[in-house]
Amino acid sequence: MVQNVSVGLLGLGTVGSGVVRMVEGHQEELLHRVGCPVYIKRVLVQNLDKERSCHINPELLTSKADEVVSDPEIDVVIEVIGGIERAREYILQALSNKKHVITANKDLMALHGAELLSAAEENGCDLFYEASVAGGIPIIRTLVDGLASDRITKMMGIVNGTTNYILTKMDKENLTFEEVLKEAQELGYAEADPTSDVEGIDAARKMAILASLGFSMNIHLDDVEVKGISSITSEDLEYARQFGYSMKLIGNAKKDNGKVEVSVEPTLLPDTHPLASVQNEYNAVYIYGEAVGETMLFGPGAGQLPTATSIVSDLVAVVRNMRLGVNGKSVVAPQFDKQLKKDDEIAGKYFYRLHVKDEAGTFSALTSIFANHEVSLEKLLQKPVGDNGVAEVVLVTHTTSKQQNDNIYQQLRDSGVVNQIKSHYRVEGGAQ
Amino acid sequence: MVQNVSVGLLGLGTVGSGVVRMVEGHQEELLHRVGCPVYIKRVLVQNLDKERSCHINPELLTSKADEVVSDPEIDVVIEVIGGIERAREYILQALSNKKHVITANKDLMALHGAELLSAAEENGCDLFYEASVAGGIPIIRTLVDGLASDRITKMMGIVNGTTNYILTKMDKENLTFEEVLKEAQELGYAEADPTSDVEGIDAARKMAILASLGFSMNIHLDDVEVKGISSITSEDLEYARQFGYSMKLIGNAKKDNGKVEVSVEPTLLPDTHPLASVQNEYNAVYIYGEAVGETMLFGPGAGQLPTATSIVSDLVAVVRNMRLGVNGKSVVAPQFDKQLKKDDEIAGKYFYRLHVKDEAGTFSALTSIFANHEVSLEKLLQKPVGDNGVAEVVLVTHTTSKQQNDNIYQQLRDSGVVNQIKSHYRVEGGAQ
Known part of the structure; x- marks a missing residue:
């Protein structure tokens, strides 16, 4: 021995x-x-x-x-x-x-x-x-051993501490992204070149690793759709709060009928979601398994x-x-060939903040764009912005496909009804 | 093979x-x-x-x-x-x-x-x-393998789903313990004889197991101090909310200088504590390790x-x-002999709800009981109750020892200043 x-x-x-x-x-x-x-x-x-x-x-x-x-x-x-x-x-x-x-x-x-x-x-x-x-979170061991016998169908992670710190601080102290980033850099919580963190690349690498393990499939970094947090504004966070959501940079990995989607993007979570209360630089990974149901691991993501x-x-x-005398025996080769979902197989709800002309007919033209794509609205709020004849419309759709939503986005941008799409985020629904 | x-x-x-x-x-x-x-x-x-x-x-x-x-x-x-x-x-x-x-x-x-x-x-x-x-939470594997190299100094657990369901429901719907218990029994969430759950015995068994593993010491069920939730009232929950706390049945295991305390009791947690947002029948275990800092595992406790x-x-x-060919090699015998803390080595903050005579001098007599034991007060609130000459005083102490608090409790009960100690709970402080 x-x-x-x-x-x-x-x-x-x-x-x-x-x-x-x-x-x-x-x-x-x-x-x-x-x-x-x-x-x-x-x-x-x-x-x-x-x-x-x-x-x-x-x-x-x-x-x-x-x-x-x-x-x-x-x-x-x-x-x-x-x-x-x-x-x-x-x-x-x-x-x-x-x-x-x-x-x-x-x-x-x-x-x-x-x-x-x-x-x-x-x-x-x-x-x-x-x-x-x-x-510091034993997430890999949990996926490999702890949930070894379950079929994992969904993982959602706050896997980048820097961005979670920035979003928490922006939300609590009503500061802009730039203000908080500068402070975070001074405190050493963010790198001098923060690109990899704030643009979601660091989180995407981690989600590729988690998705590969959790779904027993070789998921590559290129398979992960990535969007960062640098364009999030205080207004977005304010509306999120009003609607009962928290804004988080969420790594999302989902498997349906053998096909997977993996993305990292700013996402609005209902305040009741276990990940919504993860603050500051902490990380957490939420796992949904067919048998075990909902579990979550929470802890320091770095340090x-x-x-x-x-x-x-x-x-x-x-x-x-x-x-x-048993080294080298713990690797389990992927059980499944990689199958990625197409855009029309990815389901989601979406948040829009739009500036439109504050005049008769606009509202009807706007809502008919959604109706024409057979997407109904779950939440809707309109208010004037200043006195320049512009109104702000904030809405959340019911569940639709990414494909349908992309079509709506394009039509909103090109139709002439909308002056500007101020922001646009994915929304996590209550259902699995 | x-x-x-x-x-x-x-x-x-x-x-x-x-x-x-x-x-x-x-x-x-x-x-x-x-x-x-x-x-x-x-x-x-x-x-x-x-x-x-x-x-x-x-x-x-x-x-x-x-x-x-x-x-x-x-x-x-x-x-x-x-x-x-x-x-x-x-x-x-x-x-x-x-x-x-x-x-x-x-x-x-x-x-x-x-x-x-x-x-x-x-x-x-x-x-x-x-x-x-x-x-469904892989907590034992995490203690044995995931945090194998750390020194765990504290574990806090919501490890009984029935009591967490009852407390969540009492708090959200402003119902009494008896009302919720009856409903839980009808739904099959609570046993016909709920004693083991509501009196904390089930949780105590689990904490004995966790403490033994986490502290590498043979902790027996008899070493766990136990108090259940059956005497918690809606008033208690109301005051907890006002003070920014959530009431949970908490299994608490703590190690200081080689000595441990293990208890299960209703505890007021600051709303910012990771365990405070664990709702309904869910379980969660919060672990503090010297190196890793704060981690938490969350998931279904039964089913x-x-x-x-x-x-x-x-x-x-x-x-x-x-x-x-390596079975039977994973048991690690306890590293340390059992050493339990004495009451004057156990630190805590405490919540009291008292009925006192609503007359001159009472308040001063009351606060001097705490002062005489060198315990200062963190929060204090007084209001009349009906018009029978009784006032309700609700207070939270700063950190003191369990011994000092027991002395205070006895003096409050025997001094004649207090008509009735309506309730009395441990409070989890912010510090480790």
Whole structure:
């Protein structure tokens, strides 16, 4: 039986330092849990002389990746350098050297997950990636093990903390997107280049990973429809409140009759929805299973120690497998071929805020556009805007198809009845 | 390698029928997940001739437990008969015959968990019990695996659906406890004898199981302080709302400096607490870990298919272990000896609703009782009740010890200043 386990760490940034802290600081618990000592043997860094936020023996540091991924004494490689190509190359090397791999890299898993998982299987190695989605929430383990026997038909996630923080703050303090973003950047909650977060790309990567697992199908990042939050205004949030909704950036993955849709977009949730009360930088994933019904996992989506917790939990699983001699057996290949829904198979309700001419006949012309597409309205509100002869109309449709809604959107834009489509969002209905 | 797996089922009530439905109805998925067929070979029932709600071959039924727990062809025994002694005996027999066991029996696990787990380990068998706490929520797996590397310092749970349903309904529709209980009984949400639910005993059993796992310590049912919901009034809920609280029956497990407290009692939660928005019959468990921070799992606490989902997930885990030849290795013995907090080590805030004489000096006498115990007040409200010279005083203390609060309670009762202590609850503070 394995007598002790050496770990190689690729990267010593925020998360890497957290892993060092947790492994060093929890020696007694780790020993109890896995039955043998676990220690960090080597750490890849870019700059050997940089000051470190965690206490680490400088002799462990190296600037040569090969000294980690090819060291015959290292059993497990933890990848926290981020980025795509370099991380992919190191992980493939580590796997071909029969090292188990743990990664927090959602970008990599969303793009190359299938390739890396099959490389792990071929080499009889574990490849775990709990930390790649929703930092401290054990969502991947839940999908793989906890709900193993159920048929999951729907997942909705708040899987990006930065955007949830921005939307919460805009809503509570009546601030604009730009104001909150600036503040978030100053506080370090948002990156200097916030594109990946605010445009929904980060969330889309996570939803590709979740949908692949939950639906047992290879879902690629390109399969995810993405829309960000940068055009959301205070007016939108105000109307949402009036209608009893909360605005969230929602990753939505749904399966009907074997076909799936996956999207990330600003979505109006009824205040009674379990995700509606998820505030600030927190993440949550709502899962609907045929047997289990509604469940939700809530927790920190990022942060040094939450992310390190998930990584060290993966490490515990790898070491237990090593001691039992069963690594590389946990990958379950996708059960189904990918089948994406067409636009006329995607159902939704939609919110519109429109500026129209405040004159006789406009309202009737407007509503007839919806009626002509056989879409009825669930909520409707009209009020004058200033004294420039413009009225604001806010409405929510009943459930229709994405295709029908796209047709309506085009006709609203082109018909001459509407001056401007101020905003347009998906609305989550009460029904499944 | 194991080529197929036969399951023996003890009990064919609601949950047992759900297990049959899920195993029969998910053959293809099960085969994909575990790599071999899994079928139900024998089912213990009390009455062979009773009509069944699930489709089952009558030849599988038996009224002799021995034909399940001693059948050499049966690999896994699922216990869903409930009760204590008979279930314990059958499980011990099954384990001594080297059969893996899955149980949904919280009463049994809360009382005899340690004994059964060590019997399983001695026989090299798995004993899984995910369904025993919070039906469809994979909370046990999360504590054992997902947060394996963290130090959990606090768990708070809404782990009884019946009481949460009653409290939600009382609050929303302004009904009395008795009215809602009667309705719940008629709808089948509450038992004819509701004692175990409404007096908090069911929740206490679950908290003993969770605390044992989360704190790695043998916590027995007797270690849990229990108070039920039957004396909660509409007035209490009304004042709670005014103060910005929601009333929930909360299982509370807390660890400080190696010592633990475990209780189940009606508790006022700030409306911003993640558990405050858990409505109706839903369950949720909030976990605070040193590294991960706040997480929460939410889902159905009971019901045929949610509970069966957890059982079949356990079954998938057992079968995977069988195919890898690693059963009986997942039990981690408690790391720590049990140490319970004394009353002066338990911290809390407390809510009081008091009837006092509406006359000069009373108010000062009342507040000086708190001041004499060095407890200050966070919220205070006084109003006359009718015209009988009685005033109602409602207050919330700042954090104090349970010991100090017990002293205050006694003095309030005996001092002559207070006519009646109408109600008295624990209040969850904002801080950890």
